[in-house]
Amino acid sequence: MADLLAALVPWPEDGSRPDGPVAVDATDRLLLDEAAPLLADAGPGDVVVIGDRFGALTLGALTLGPSEVRTSTDTATAEAALQHHVREPLMAAVRGDRREVGVKDFEHLEPGLLDGARLVLLQLPPSLAELTEIAEAIARHAADDVVVLAGGRVKHMTRAMNDVLASSFGDVRATLARQKSRVLVATGVRPEARDAAPTLPARAVLRDAELLTAATPAGGTAPEHVDVVAHGGVFAGTSLDLGTRFLLTTADRWPAADRVRDAVDLGSGSGLLATVLALRYPDARVVGTDRSAAAVASTRATAAANGIGARVVALRGDAGEDLEPASVDLILLNPPFHDRAAVRTDAAHRMFRAAGRALRQGGELWCVFNTALHYRQALTRAVGPTVHIAQNPKFTVTRSRRR
Ligand SMILES: C[S@@+](CC[C@H](N)C(=O)[O-])C[C@H]1O[C@@H](n2cnc3c(N)ncnc32)[C@H](O)[C@@H]1O
Numbered sequence: 001m002a003d004l005l006a007a008l009v010p011w012p013e014d015g016s017r018p019d020g021p022v023a024v025d026a027t028d029r030l031l032l033d034e035a036a037p038l039l040a041d042a043g044p045g046d047v048v049v050i051g052d053r054f055g056a057l058t059l060g061a062l063t064l065g066p067s068e069v070r071t072s073t074d075t076a077t078a079e080a081a082l083q084h085h086v087r088e089p090l091m092a093a094v095r096g097d098r099r100e101v102g103v104k105d106f107e108h109l110e111p112g113l114l115d116g117a118r119l120v121l122l123q124l125p126p127s128l129a130e131l132t133e134i135a136e137a138i139a140r141h142a143a144d145d146v147v148v149l150a151g152g153r154v155k156h157m158t159r160a161m162n163d164v165l166a167s168s169f170g171d172v173r174a175t176l177a178r179q180k181s182r183v184l185v186a187t188g189v190r191p192e193a194r195d196a197a198p199t200l201p202a203r204a205v206l207r208d209a210e211l212l213t214a215a216t217p218a219g220g221t222a223p224e225h226v227d228v229v230a231h232g233g234v235f236a237g238t239s240l241d242l243g244t245r246f247l248l249t250t251a252d253r254w255p256a257a258d259r260v261r262d263a264v265d266l267g268s269g270s271g272l273l274a275t276v277l278a279l280r281y282p283d284a285r286v287v288g289t290d291r292s293a294a295a296v297a298s299t300r301a302t303a304a305a306n307g308i309g310a311r312v313v314a315l316r317g318d319a320g321e322d323l324e325p326a327s328v329d330l331i332l333l334n335p336p337f338h339d340r341a342a343v344r345t346d347a348a349h350r351m352f353r354a355a356g357r358a359l360r361q362g363g364e365l366w367c368v369f370n371t372a373l374h375y376r377q378a379l380t381r382a383v384g385p386t387v388h389i390a391q392n393p394k395f396t397v398t399r400s401r402r403r
Contacts, residue, residue, distance in 0.1 A: 001032075001060065001063050003093070004059060004060065004090070004093055004094065005024045005029070005056055007090060008024055008054055008055060008056055008059070008085055009023050009054070009084075010022060010023045010054050011023075011080060011084040011085070012077075012080065012081075012084075021054075023053075023054045023055075023056060023081075024056040025053075025056075025181070026178065026179035026180060027123060027153060027181040028056040028057055028060065028151075029179075029181075030179070030182075030183055031057060031121050031123075031151040031183055032056075032064065032121075034149050034151075035119065035121055036064050038147060039065035039119070040064060040065045041065065042065045042066040042118065043066060044067050044068040045068070045070075045116055045117075046066060046116075046117065046118040047061055047066045047117070047118075047119045047120075047121070048070045048113060048117040048121070049061060049069055049071040049072070049120075049121045049122075050071075050072045050120060050121070050122045050123070051073075051122055051123035051125060052073060052082065052123065053078055053081070053123065054078070054081040054082070055082040055084075058071045058082060058086075058103055059085055059086070059090070061121060062094050062101050062103070063093075067098060067100060067101045067102070068101065068103070068104065069103055069104070070103075070106060070112075070113055070117070071103055071104070071105055071106065072105075072106045072107070072108060072113050074107075074108050074233070074294055075291045075292055075293075075318075076316050076317055076318045077291055079107075080318070082103070082105065083105075086103050107316070108231070108294050108297065109134065109137045113141075114137055114138055114140075114141035114142050115141050115142075116141075116143050117138070117142040118142070118145060118146050119146070119149070120146060120148045120149070121149050122134065122150040122151070123150075124151060124152035124156070124157065124161060124184075125232075125233055126156065126233075127232060127233040128160055128164055129200060129202070129232035130231075130232035131150075131161060131164045132167075132199060132200060132232055133198070133199075133200040133232030133233070133294075135148075135165055135167065135168040135186070136168055136193065136196065136198050136200070138168065138189075139168035139169070139189045139190065139193035139194055139196075140193070140194060140195075140196075140198070144189055145187075147185065147186075148165070148185070149183050149184075149185055150184045150185075150186065151181055151182065152181065152182065153181055154177050154182050161184065162174070162184060166186075167190075167193065168186070169187060169188055169190060169193075170187070170188035170189075171185075171186065171187045171188045172185070172186045173185050200230075200231055200232045201229050201230055201231040201232075201297070201298060201301060202229070202230050202237060202238045203228070203229050203238065204227070204228050204238035204239070205225045205226075205227050206226050206228055206238075207225050207226075208240050208245065210240075210245050210249050211226050211240060211248060211272070211276065212224075213251065214248040214251035214276050214280060215275070215279040215280055216279070217257065217279065217280055217281070217282050218256065218257050220282075223279060226272065226275060226276070226306060227302065228271075228272055228305070229270065229298055229301035229302045229304075229305050230270040231297055232294065233292070234269055234270050234292070234295050234298045235270070235295070235336075236269060236270065237270070238270065240272065241269075241334065243368045243369070243370070244272065244273065244368065246368055246390065246395045246397060247334060247367075247397055248276065249390065250389050250390050251276075251280065254280075254330065254364075254366060255329065255330055255364055257280075257282075257283065257284075259329055259330075260281045260284045260329045261329055262284060262285050262286075262287070262329055263277040263284045263286050263287075263328065263330040263331070263332075264286070264287045264288075264289065264323065264328050264331045264332070264358065265277060265286070265287070265288040265332050266320045266331050266332070266335075266354070267289070267290055267291075267295075267320075267333060267334065267335060267336060267351060268295060268296075268299040268314065269290060269295050269299070269334075270295070270298045270299065270302055271288050271295075271298055271299025271300070271302035272302060273288075274286050274287070274288030274299055274302070274303060274314070275302050275303050275306050275308065275312065277330070278303065278306075278308040278311045278312050279306065281330075284311075284329075284330075285311070285313070286312045286313070287314075287315060287323070288303075288312055288315070289314070289315040289323065290314075290316065290317075291316065291318050292316070296316045297314075300312070300314040318350075319347055319350035320350075320351055320355065320358065321350070323354060323357070323358035326357075326359070326360050326361070327358060328358045328360065329359070329360055329363045330363065330364055330366070331355045331359065331363070331364070331365045331366070332366050333351060333355065333366070333367045334367075334368050334369075335348035335351050335367065336348060337369075337370060345373065348369070348373075348375070349382070352365075352367075352375070352378055352382035355382065355400075356382040356383040356384070359383065359402035360402065361402055362401065362402060363401070363402045364400065364401055364402070365379070365383050365399070365400040365402075366389075366398070367379060367397070367398050368395055368396070368397045369395065369396060369398075370394065370396075371391060371393075375396075375398070376388065376398060379400045380400065383400035383401070383402055384400055384402045385400065385401050386398050386400040
């Protein structure tokens with residue numbers, strides 16, 4: 001087991017960057033140690049892993065007992081890491097002298113992931129809404145005697161996480177901390193939670209003036225409302241983010257409809273910008289893309305809730321890298337600023353480069369960001385000439401035109 005964990009890398013990196021991510025953290029190790037006695041007795045359909053970062057929990061669990069593990073990765077990046085690690089020769093080491101071992105990979109909380117599960121290993125998500133959605137899904141679909149082991153870094157854990165788990169499970173206790181990680185153990189599915197209607201995805205009806213104005217097609221009438229659907233953990237939930245709101249105030253300067261055949265909401269979250277694009281440009285093809293499966297499902301659901309589901313294609317991908325080169329006329333971007341708890345801007349820079357590749361000549365990237373980030377030069381390098389369109393005390397909106 002120690003050899004196996006040592007062989008994992010924080011794919012797509014090789015682990016050599018001193019300040020880069022680690023493939024296996026103290027929470028993975030603690031979860032696997034706590035789970036070891038249960039894994040030893042687990043059958044093929046018993047074990048589910050949720051939120052694995054680079055495959056440590058999934059491969060570790062397989063090594064310790066069951067011949068099959070179901071695993072759910074929200075981000076495209078975590079899934080790519082897992083796929084990298086479930087290849088030979090590592091799988092030969094995991095298999096040992098057993099004939100068959102396998103991983104069933106699910107996007108987010110798809111049907112079938114949790115049916116009849118008896119042990120769930122979970123890296124605690126940063127958002128309570130995401131934890132709520134996961135806990136409710138386990139209570140609805142897992143076996144009555146399911147044991148949930150939910151681990152995290154002590155500094156990121158709050159009492160509210162125990163309370164969320166306690167809404168679905170009768171018994172929630174914490175293990176002793178080790179190397180600044182701790183595991184919450186939840187058992188005894190509450191009978192009322194078994195049959196309860198899921199509280200997520202959340203739905204809301206928005207009437208913000210900026211949203212309705214931006215969603216109005218040239219010469220058309222404004223919609224009375226725009227509806228939003230958000231799975232747990234999706235950025236800003238069902239509300240309109242302040243930066244996104246500021247970007248929407250510039251809509252009267254976005255390209256005219258006759259110049260927009262293909263439009264993209266890059267890092268689409270709940271899909272509000274994709275929906276605005278589809279409503280504002282009724283003849284355009286619109287793509288919303290995000291690395292998170294929960295965001296992709298939300299983008300799809302938000303578009304459907306506004307009656308334009310057929311015109312918005314929602315894709316899961318890392319930083320827009322899979323957008324066709326020179327295929328897009330307009331991209332809207334409110335780039336990520338945090339990756340879990342840490343401030344990170346590398347995804348934003350990768351998104352700028354992807355936008356530069358995806359835009360047709362003369363196509364435009366409209367970007368909103370925290371003014372302190374000074375992205376203008378990076379945007380000019382990645383896309384083309386960039387001008388400041390609007391600024392308020394907090395945010396800047398830029399327009400970059402593809403050379
Ligand atoms: C600031 S939010 C904006 C969401 C939405 N467009 C809005 O305006 O409300 C940034 C989004 O980028 C997504 N994201 C973060 N890193 C990403 C990556 N590497 N590739 C694709 N999307 C990413 C996040 O999941 C999040 O939904």
